[in-house]
Amino acid sequence: MRAGRGIRVTGGILIVVAITALVGPWISPHDYFTTNFDRPLAPPSLGDMHLFGTDDLGRDLFVRTMLGIRVSLLVAIVASFVSLVIGVAYGAIAGFVGGRVDAAMMRFVDTLYALPFIFFVILLMVAFERNFLLIFVAIGAINWLDMARIVRGQTLGLREREFVEAARLMGASPLRIIFRHIAPNLVGIVIVYVTLTIPQAILVESFLSYLGLGVQEPQTSLGALVENGVKLMESASWALLIPATLLALILMCFNFLGDGLRDQFDARSLS
């Protein structure tokens, strides 16, 4: 299977961004929490290695932005993993068992859909104080519903396919049918969907941080940086533009990557 150009370009950008975010803070002479009241709101410059300038407290924005990317990506990946595990297991069971079990399980999902989750997450944040782990879990708990629906639909379709019927006839056990015949055919759509879930999770995290409910100072995330940037926008435009641009870039890359992967897997299943 050869990857399309869209996948290679966007995947490449994401890898470069991730590596920079990991390595950048080590190389920079600055750290993310030291304030420097001599140089608040310094514009980006190579001279003193404030590549992205400094914020209102004189902290180096390059290091803080890299840290923000790390946090945003970490949140997104862990949240997607949570939704992947719950959603795939739930959806596959509902779809494969079918009948009443399926109906009951899917009505439960419908009920959860009816709850205003963002509001729910905000309440959680307030109740349990701001907990890094809680953000992961909360975002994952929103996203697994979609995943469960998609996997269940796909499983229902696969169960009726003739190769599954052939496996039943040859005497394959249900476990064998699930792991050998149904699961491998789910991989494509699940990968695609996870790729599309990641930007969603990044957005939710940014949104929470923007509301001040996300990660706690002096830790930061892209959303928190943008929030701070908005406050400084008139005196220090870079404090807003740089993290906002990077956020948009990352979101776009994940979306394009997801679309590209979907086309790729579609083409394969059609041929």
Add this chain to the structure above:
Amino acid sequence: MSLLDVQGLTIRYGNDTVVDGVDLYIDRGESVGLVGESGSGKSQSALAILGLLPRQAEVSGSILFDEQQLLGASERELDTFRARRIGMVFQDPMQALNPYLRIGAQLRQILRSHGGTDKAAVDARVLEMLAKVGLPDPDRQLRAYPHELSGGMRQRVMLASALIVEPDLLIADEPTTALDVTVQAQILDLLEDIRDNTALLLITHDLGVVAGHCEHMIVLDKGHLVEQGQTTTLFAAPGHPHTRTLLDAAPRVDRGDVATSATGSTILSVSDASVEYRDLTAVRKVSFAVREGETVAVVGESGSGKSSVVRAMLGLVPLSAGRVVYAGKNLEGPVERRLKSQRRDLQLVFQDPVSALNPQMRVRAIVAEPLLVHEPSMTAAERLERVTAILEKVGLSERFLQRFPHQLSGGQAQRVAIARALILRPRVLVCDEAVAALDGSVRRQVLDMLRAVQADTGLSIIFISHDLAVVRSISHRVLVMYLGKLVEAADSGTLFTAPRHPYTQALLDSVPVPDPVVVPKRAPLRGEVPSPVNPPPGCVFHPRCTKAEARCGSTAPSMRDVAGSSVACHFPN
């Protein structure tokens, strides 16, 4: 001067040339058959004439219609030809009719867009056309939506919409391929009767259709025109080896050897089997037996229950009444609850090999899987040996081991599916329309292969098919089903020479014969198969039967023996 004069037509997609320098002429009022196997470029050529190819296609050459160049003409110019002077009918009428518009509205629209302004005249013309294509009760059908009509009726509506403006040329692309054989005969007759002076370009894979309905024929192979000429001449003396291959591969229902009946002992029997789905009875009290080494064909049109009875026998759908006995033991319940030894002895090959093979597995793993389930003690090397041996038997070399299903052609994929079914050395192999999706020459190879395996191993085969010509060439015995009931059962020799049931006779007469010398019989049956949800009382066939009397509408006939056949008819021949 030809009506249509195509010269050097070439169609490319990137580096892929699908049609290469095809010349084609059609005179006014003439009927021309365009034949070829899948991938021969026959449909692509037709779409090029209509200017309907996708944008990526690079088309060159010349397409003169009534001395005007169609190739490179603007969409606007093309519109003055399409539908007005060139009508078209496709294989699937449901794709071509707008599901949200009533039949009458769609036909009226065509007339109006061609200048019909007088409402009364337009309505009268639409009614006249619907009556002409044999739509029963056209007044009422005017208000019907496409989904309310049967496949045959929809194709009649398509013909009406194509011919309502009296075009000079009608292009029909496999117009009867999706229809039952008795309906196909009706539509082909209709096409002949109503086209008047309209020339016909009939695209088909079925040489029987061409032989009976086209004056000229053109043979395409892999984008090249290999031969063209008078249909009678080409059939009598094909000049090109490819034409000869096509003709040799076309099975004939009216002649040819039939297998002598098998003499083995009964291995499998089904008695009084019924299958009910939610609101319909698909199979009613069907009984039959299969002997060792015998090929039993189950034939019937859509809704006959031929697939359902066999699926119930295999335990894939529940049997609502009746018994299945295999090797002296009752087979009960769904396939999961049956004994492993019984499961390995009965295997199934599906119609569509592509959906029957897991797209994520390699050929090697697909064919080996039954061994993993049934003979777990086998070593990997032993398994590979068995897989290689069975693939060789079905005519595939070792280089196919590592392929994925999407890297196989239809014929190769079906061989892989057959190899998977045969690797456990089953005693009974069920083929559910297993060769229906294959091209003629490939179909012939697969049938030969099945016969060879049978001669070798004494395998019994249950061969489900709608195609009587294919059935004649492979089966020892034939069961004919209609609307869930068995109507006739006989040895092939008897059934094909002396059919007893009026339905069997009609079915045999409906099959197009690939020989222009044989005068095609008029469609022997009117109407279509009724819905199995609400079958007719008495004999289910009586509303379409030519011999039906009052008794047929009230009392269902039971199976009885008449001179070597079992027939369910009050008035057998």
